[in-house]
Amino acid sequence: MAEQSQSKPPDPQNADEARDLRNTLLFGGLGVLSFGVMILASGPVLQIPPLETSLAALSGAAVTLGGLLALQLNWPVRRVAWGVLVAYAAVVSLAVHYTGGPLTPMPALYLLVVVASSFLLDRPGATVIAAISALCYAIMLFLEYSGCLSMVPIWRLTFDPQGRGQLLIVNWLVVSIAAVLTAQLAGRLAERLKGTNVRLRESERLRENLTQMIVHDMRNPLVALMGWLDLFQSNKMTEADGVQVLLLENARRSGQVLLDMVSELLDISKMEAGRLNLKLEAVDLCELIAENIDSVRAVTEIEELEVRVEYCEDRAIVACDRHLISRVLSNLLSNAIKHTPLGGTITLAARRQRDGVQVSVTDNGIGIPLEYQQRIFEKFAQAQLLGRERRGTGLGLTFCKMAVEAHGGRIWVESQVGEGSTFLFTVPAGQLPGNR
DSSP, rough: EEEEEEEOOHHHHHHHHHHHHHHHHHHHHEEEEEHHHHHHHHHHHHHHHHHHHHHHHHHHHHHHHHHHHHHHHTTOHHHHHHHHHHHHHHHHHHHHHTGGGSSSSSSGHHHHHHHHHHHHHHHHHHHHHHHHHHHHHHHHHHHHHHTSSSSBTTTOOOOOOOGGGHHHHHHHHHHHHHHHHHHHHHHHHHHHHHHHHHHHHHHHHHHHHHHHHHHHHHHHHHHHHHHHHHHHHHHHHGGGGHHHHHHHHHHHHHHHHHHHHHHHHHHHHHHHTTTOOOEEEEHHHHHHHHHHHHHHHHEEEEEEETEEEEEEOTTTTEEEEEHHHHHHHHHHHHHHHHOOOOOOOEEEEEEEETEEEEEEEOOOSSSOOGGGTTTGGGGTTTOTTTTOOSSSSSOOOHHHHHHHHHTTOOOEEETTTTTEEEEEEEEEEOGGGGGG
């Protein structure tokens, strides 16, 4: 047997920043594509030079792809954001110049760069990007004014920058002031949103800690209670009548259900925090299926349910945590029993695949509506099934999903209302560290 620790989950804040930057790059790529379409569509009308503007579009595409590649390589998000936004400001300057310069509304693109920077770099960073954008625009206007860059005529209009120096200054001031104001306003909005997000996360963290403390404190008296019930059952069973035996068995069964709920809560918390150690060993899933069927045989006989194994290969062996995968099977089998009508059939199967084993639990119950088939794996989610309502913690399928994914597998459901459901999960074959 070997232990395998789950990797520590990524920092939520850093993950959010990476997601925001990725979305910004995708929108930037969409903007570059729109710019390219504009070149093709309006070039003959506006007399925009196709070669130069195409180079500007390709530069924007290169910035987008470079940023996405840097994120894929796990470069520091803030550094990538700074590099991308400064590069976008330079690319916007090229696009503005080759589409008519101050004669067009294209300088408004600087404001989009500033808005993006306010969410990626906060208000101070957005102010710096606004200043860089203003500097880039000033350099472009100065080069046009000095004649180093020839003005690109648009709408067949001629414009002499040397004779309109004051107009260029006014144009620059309007764009620069708008960029700085946008940085301040969008930056404040971004700060408020992030502050709200931080407070929500802190509240969630405190709630999770409180839940874990309560659940952890509940487990000890429950274990003690189950021990006393077992002791009483073993010592007094011969003296008890039928009603007392039934009451004792019901009390023990209810206590075991509550203890399982507490264990699921604790294990889910550990998996979310990346602190659950997998005790890997070679496990025959067909054997595990047979054990779980035996454990519910009394319940299925009462419910008049037929539980059968349709297909199970002789050597469906994988390296997994036997206890966790057994609980996954137990949860799925228990759900199938709950939602299968009197006299129904539950079918289990285990099939070898190229890289592991696929296990399925099928019932001919009421089925699950399509809109609930993804939600049922969420924490505390409750699907209101047709014809009957089942109550619970909403943690069973969440536990199954996290336990299967901790092994590198996946779990899903196939169902049609009125025809039953099939829950399937895969467990990769894996390899015990000692056998490598």
